[in-house]
Amino acid sequence: MSLSKLKVLVVGAGGVGTMASVALERSGMANVTLVLRSNYEKVAGDGFEIESVDHGKLSGWRPSQIINAVPEADTNDPFDFLVVSMKTVPEISNISKIIAQSITPGHTTIVLMQNGMYLEPPFIEAFPTNVVLSGASYIGAHERNAHIIHDDPDHFHIGAFHNPRLDVQHEKERLEAFTTAYNGSKAVNAVPVDDIMLYRWRKIIWNGTYNPICAITQLDNAAVRRCGGEYSLIRPAMAEMAAIAKADGYDLGENIVDEMVNKTPIELCFRPSMLVDIDKGNPVEVEVILGNALRIAREKGVQTPILDNTYRFLKLIQTRLLVARGHISEPMDVPRSDFI
Structure with missing residues (x-):
């Protein structure tokens, strides 16, 4: 892990993913790479226009890096965290396969900021040596053509979905590292919990x-x-x-x-x-x-x-x-x- 800033990849640049990128970047504790698809050219040229209840108005905002495809992991400088904020629609995509090339076994912590129940087991099966964190978010944020309306505060509970192959203390340390960085801007509220399924x-x-x-x-x-x-x-x-x-x-x-x-x-x-x-x-x-x-x-x-x-x-x-x-x-x- 970087001694200065966490290296974070965010996959899914809708309202939730973009506002997560804002919180992490503004904490000063993370460098975020955000994967964009349909709005890549727009953001590359003009940045995001953001109206946020937590962060105020941000014009032309970008994270540390934007890219238009999920990258391959750098063995010398791996991602510390990979945040998944894509919608889960298994009829059209397998998210584990999409992110696989960005995951460094035993190192990259996967953070699921998505809706639904029991999303986690497929990721633990696909990445058995990686910690999986799971978040139940209550944010209200919507993206259209690189314009974000964020009108409900960024508040969520987050916890490790326990992988029996991994040490519980290690999972807790990864949870603490992520929540500390996320909350660093003092504008949001990521609450670590012992049992995220509740x-x-x-x-x-x-x-x-x-x-x-x-x-x-x-x-x-x-x-x-x-x-x-x-x-x-x-x-x-x-x-x-x-x-x-x-x-x-x-x-x-x-x-x-x-x-x-x-x-x-x-x-x-x-x-x-x-x-x-x-x-x-x-x-x-x-x-x-x-x-x-x-x-x-x-x-x-x-x-x-x-x-x-x-x-x-x-x-x-x-x-x-x-x-x-x-x-x-x-x-x-x-x-x-x-x-x-």
Whole structure:
């Protein structure tokens, strides 16, 4: 590891990845290389235009380096951390394969700043000698044509997803090194925790219900509630998700549904990220946000009729999006699921 600054690669330059790059760079403790795709030429020429609730207005901002493809690891100067902030859509990409050439075995710590449940096991399988950190983020940040609107503070819980091949103390040291650097700007709040799955389950109560139901209905969160969906769909779906979590060993408390329903006030007409993706015609994170939780439900014998049907409808929408984007040629090309 560098004695001066951490060497960090960020893969996924949407709102979350870009704001993570800002926090790390502004801490003075890290040099960030950010991988850009469609907006590479724009950022190379003009930089990012950022309006941030945490960092203020940044015009023409760039990290230490921008590149347009995932790089090969330098054996003499490896990446200390690799932050993954891509959306997880296994129907079109295998993230472990995408980042593999940037990973130095036994050295590079992988940081998953993504939505969903049980994202971590495939990375531990692919990189058995590397620490995997996992973050449950509550940031509100959206990117369009290199313009970032960051309107909800950068706050998240982060912890090591334990790899039984690795020493727990080593995982804790990597967690401390990352959170210290991330929090160095004093403008953000990365909170290290011992058991990250507790916080992922808490987040999925909201994210696994509002997100897909808003996507299917094309209604924002407030409209779903005003149209009667709160008691017919949202609350029962959240209760099912809480039951899955409890069966998985995480009792989130008897008031968790009330807490999560009211987390986004009805006065705030909020369009969740999955609905925004559908607005853009982009495939959505069906499997990690909903499918993985339902697989736990089947394993534990938990009945989830609302979530099962939500998943089925969302898979139909996903098929349409995949065909429209040219990822598949026929609907029958989509792998069948246990829940369809």
